[in-house]
Amino acid sequence: MKPINPVRLLLIGLVLTVAGWSATVVTTRYSMATPVLPATALATMGVIVAITLVLGIRVLRWRNSTKRKKALDPILAARTLVLAQACAYAGTVLLGWHVGIFLDQLRIWNLRSDQGITWVAVAIAAGGLVMIVVGLLVERFCKIPPEDTDATPGEGKPGRGVRGEAAGEGEYAYRGD
Incomplete structure (x- = not known):
């Protein structure tokens, strides 16, 4: 698995900023609700971050x-890595979309009596x-940090070239490619 x-x-964030801004412009033009997540989404985001x-x-x-008394469960390590990457990508989507909404709402900040939607967009972006x-x-x-051995990288590891160790990429905890 490759690092992010x-x-x-x-x-992705820039594309979704433009998409969020465009969606807000269109919904405002047609007097529709602003496409912002509800504030309760923050609780879900908090649970995901905590896990x-x-x-x-x-x-x-x-x-x-x-x-190390026992080996780390490779499935747990792989799932943790996938969850971390999914968390980063989902955060990028939410940040981009809600920054776009915030940018559109900023131009009419003084005209609105209720800035609640703007603050929710800022909170979700944060x-x-x-x-x-x-x-x-x-x-x-x-x-996994590189092993401190006297052997040259890739030596004694069948099927492994110099790719990961010499390039400084390292391996993930579950030792999968």
Whole structure:
């Protein structure tokens, strides 16, 4: 599994900012409701972040432990990695969409008597940013540091080339490609 590319996250965020802004312009023009998630979505985002952090810390503790009594369940490590990456991507989508809504609402800030939608968009965007940070952080937790051996990289590991170790990519905790 490849690590998340921050440039890809940035591009997704920019595309969704434009999409969120466009959707808000269209819904405002036709007197429809603003396409913002309800404030209760913050609770769901918080639960996702908490679960991701708990599983990530579990992998981090195993990784940093010097006395490993038992091996880490590879399925748990792989699921933690996938959850971390999904958390980062979902946070990017939410951040981009709600920044677009916020940018459109900003131009009519003084004309509205109720700025509740704008504050909800800001809160959801902030929650999306937290999801991105936690996703990237837990993804780092799942990386295994390079082994300190005197052997050259890739030596003694059948089927492995110099690809991962020499390039500095490292491996994930579940030791899968």
